[in-house]
Amino acid sequence: MEPIQNFLSAHQISFKDGCMLSELTTFKIGGRSELVLYPETAEQCSALIRFAREQNQRLIFLGNGSNILGSDHGCQEWILKTERLAGLSIDENDILKVGAGVRLVKASSFTAKNGFSGLEFAYGIPGTVGGAVFMNAGAYGGSMDQVVLKTHYLDEEGAPHVIEGPAHQFAYRNSFFMQHPSYLITAVEMRLEKGNMQEILKRIEELQRRRKEKQPLEYPSAGSVFKRPAGNYAGKLIEEAGLRGYRIGDAQVSEKHCGFIINRGRATSRDVRLLIAHVQQQVKKKSGIELECEVRFIGAE
Numbered sequence: 596m597e598p599i600q601n602f603l604s605a606h607q608i609s610f611k612d613g614c615m616l617s618e619l620t621t622f623k624i625g626g627r628s629e630l631v632l633y634p635e636t637a638e639q640c641s642a643l644i645r646f647a648r649e650q651n652q653r654l655i656f657l658g659n660g661s662n663i664l665g666s667d668h669g670c671q672e673w674i675l676k677t678e679r680l681a682g683l684s685i686d687e688n689d690i691l692k693v694g695a696g697v698r699l700v701k702a703s704s705f706t707a708k709n710g711f712s713g714l715e716f717a718y719g720i721p722g723t724v725g726g727a728v729f730m731n732a733g734a735y736g737g738s739m740d741q742v743v744l745k746t747h748y749l750d751e752e753g754a755p756h757v758i759e760g761p762a763h764q765f766a767y768r769n770s771f772f773m774q775h776p777s778y779l780i781t782a783v784e785m786r787l788e789k790g791n792m793q794e795i796l797k798r799i800e801e802l803q804r805r806r807k808e809k810q811p812l813e814y815p816s817a818g819s820v821f822k823r824p825a826g827n828y829a830g831k832l833i834e835e836a837g838l839r840g841y842r843i844g845d846a847q848v849s850e851k852h853c854g855f856i857i858n859r860g861r862a863t864s865r866d867v868r869l870l871i872a873h874v875q876q877q878v879k880k881k882s883g884i885e886l887e888c889e890v891r892f893i894g895a896e
């Protein structure tokens with residue numbers, strides 16, 4: 596038996612051998628990953644981080660894979676998938692405590708049904724709480740920085756820490772964790788406002804209606820591919836560069852929302868990367884503005 600198998604069985608950590616990145620990401624693109632790990636507790640995560648370090652093995656942390664383009668060549672790194680880092684409760688001080696692997700849709704409906712406002716914006720973002728803190732995800736005027744109080748994480752040696760408030764260094768689609776990609780978020784605490792349940796649910800419904808109307812949710816994608824440039828919109832610049840519907844292989848600039856690249860069926864990461872480069876080049880030529888990628892690439896180049 597290999598050392599990793601001994602280790603996983605000793606720590607009772609679930610895993611899958613050889614899973615396709617296309618099955619782990621909302622873009623539905625990417626080759627084979629060697630090993631996917633599904634720890635359920637922070638202690639298991641800590642042991643895994645230490646073990647991977649001893650083995651000189653790099654770990655990639657994956658939430659719901661909704662902001663990820665996986666390589667066609669797959670990845671040699673082990674993937675630590677956070678989906679079993681669960682837990683969702685509101686304490687006596689009205690603080691929401693939530694595991695990093697909990698999906699935003701679940702956290703948002705849980706808080707809404709308990710009469711707490713603040714996570715309405717997050718209902719339609721198809722990520723996990725950990726991925727959303729990492730990205731400082733946001734929509735419709737709301738963002739994670741407005742609600743996050745404390746984040747529990749493990750450093751590259753598996754040691755636990757908690758950061759609070761300004762230490763998160765939140766900025767537009769940026770955070771302390773983006774500067775430290777080897778830190779694993781395990782749980783998050785948020786402060787929400789007491790509100791009227793019916794009104795909160797109505798607001799969620801309204802935002803969902805707007806999302807469905809504007810976004811190509813019928814196709815696999817990773818959402819908006821580019822960050823919003825200061826004082827402008829990526830989608831608008833892409834449209835003005837004449838790229839609505841522009842296609843390379845099965846990767847296409849969405850006709851419905853030019854900020855999205857969609858997978859029309861069999862898109863490869865090569866198709867998407869070529870399309871991203873083309874869009875960046877054409878937008879720069881037309882407007883002088885450099886579009887920065889929001890989507891993150893994983894796996895072999």
Ligand SMILES: Cc1cc2nc3c(=O)[nH]c(=O)nc-3n(C[C@H](O)[C@H](O)[C@H](O)COP(=O)(O)OP(=O)(O)OC[C@H]3O[C@@H](n4cnc5c(N)ncnc54)[C@H](O)[C@@H]3O)c2cc1C
Pocket residue numbers: 621655656657658659660661662663677695696719720721722723724725726727728729730731732733734772778779780781810812816817818819891
């Ligand atoms: C249809 C669609 C609509 C979208 N709409 C929006 C939107 O309105 N607003 C918005 O901001 N985004 C949007 N997104 C993008 C995406 O959903 C968000 O960026 C989301 O926060 C990513 O979360 P995730 O769990 O999927 O993270 P992943 O995509 O799995 O990972 C993203 C990054 O976070 C890191 N990460 C994930 N979990 C952890 C953890 N526990 N600890 C440390 N690092 C971690 C990963 O290593 C990776 O670098 C959309 C995507 C799609 C497909």
